[in-house]
Amino acid sequence: MPPRARVPPMPAQTLAAQPGRWLWTCREGFESHLFEELLWADANPRLLGPALLESERRPDVPPAFGRAAEKVIATWAPAGGAQVPVEDILDALSGLPTHVPWVLRAFTPDSERGNTQAGRAEALEAAVRAAIPPHRLLEEDHRARDAGALLVGLCVAPDGVLVAGAVSAREALSLAPGGRRRMKRAGESPSRAAMKLEEALDGLAHEPGRGDVCVDLGAAPGGWTQRLVARGARVVAVDPARLMPELTKNPKVQHVQQSAFAYAPEEPADWLFCDMAWRPQEVAQLLAKWGRRRWARNLVANIKLPMKDKNPLLLRVKQILVDDGGWEGLTVRQLYHDRDEVTVTAHRMR
Numbered sequence: 001m002p003p004r005a006r007v008p009p010m011p012a013q014t015l016a017a018q019p020g021r022w023l024w025t026c027r028e029g030f031e032s033h034l035f036e037e038l039l040w041a042d043a044n045p046r047l048l049g050p051a052l053l054e055s056e057r058r059p060d061v062p063p064a065f066g067r068a069a070e071k072v073i074a075t076w077a078p079a080g081g082a083q084v085p086v087e088d089i090l091d092a093l094s095g096l097p098t099h100v101p102w103v104l105r106a107f108t109p110d111s112e113r114g115n116t117q118a119g120r121a122e123a124l125e126a127a128v129r130a131a132i133p134p135h136r137l138l139e140e141d142h143r144a145r146d147a148g149a150l151l152v153g154l155c156v157a158p159d160g161v162l163v164a165g166a167v168s169a170r171e172a173l174s175l176a177p178g179g180r181r182r183m184k185r186a187g188e189s190p191s192r193a194a195m196k197l198e199e200a201l202d203g204l205a206h207e208p209g210r211g212d213v214c215v216d217l218g219a220a221p222g223g224w225t226q227r228l229v230a231r232g233a234r235v236v237a238v239d240p241a242r243l244m245p246e247l248t249k250n251p252k253v254q255h256v257q258q259s260a261f262a263y264a265p266e267e268p269a270d271w272l273f274c275d276m277a278w279r280p281q282e283v284a285q286l287l288a289k290w291g292r293r294r295w296a297r298n299l300v301a302n303i304k305l306p307m308k309d310k311n312p313l314l315l316r317v318k319q320i321l322v323d324d325g326g327w328e329g330l331t332v333r334q335l336y337h338d339r340d341e342v343t344v345t346a347h348r349m350r
Contacts, residue, residue: 005036014049014159016075024053025067025178028111037063050111064332067179070153070165081160101138106154107178113158121156144169180336193223198335208233208271215269217260218276221248238263272296284317290327299346
């Protein structure tokens, strides 16, 4: 267990990020958790304001509570919150490579005060975009990694602070502006759970598809099962509680009314999914059992962290999944649709 961090108080006003350092976004209220993760990684973090931090470097292992990170190019904090001239912004961006396309986005911190800057961010993005040759911009951000694009961000923060930064799309934690990947909520979805799953799958190199066998632990009422079936997968939904009526009639769904802790599959699955409201260490041990026994090749799970002191328990969860479960390629991220929880992905080589 690393030494615990002494997190400084939140600044009364948004601080200007320093060029050459890394700007981080997170969910408001989780700044102290991200600060400690960055401190443990010897990244010399600093709080800038709600939902915003900076660090000296970017750790090799992304922190769980960091949504997005970009290297700071320039910062402005004009007196009285005056508008930064577009010419100054273009001058700051002039040193960026032009042999690759840019994905330009202005965003605000995900905080109560940050959200009040949304109109300012929208107007600024439009003005800067109009001044950049159209052939240099890539409009479809989902193509950014394949195109080797550069994500160019304009963080419009409270107190008149504006930060310009950039990161290669292939190295980015998220392709969404500020890491806020808003998934559309389908009208038939029973809960926010479906959006959490869609966001988790959005960041994977491959997804469950037609013919894949998926096991959904703690499936009821069926938000994740519903989205997996829509992708063409066959789902074993494990939960003592009832599923939505439409799922019980679906031939691609097998409902096993049994505790997830007692269930054992008849054959290995392609994917293991889990979104159980249960104690995090016990869920981690359950997922480790699936990895250790090679019952599934891919893992997507949501770990609830309702306690105030989250990082020590999160370290233990990671240790259980890797050391006891043998899961590889582990990622742990608090996604936009996560609240007091994190999303885990991993795979198991055969």
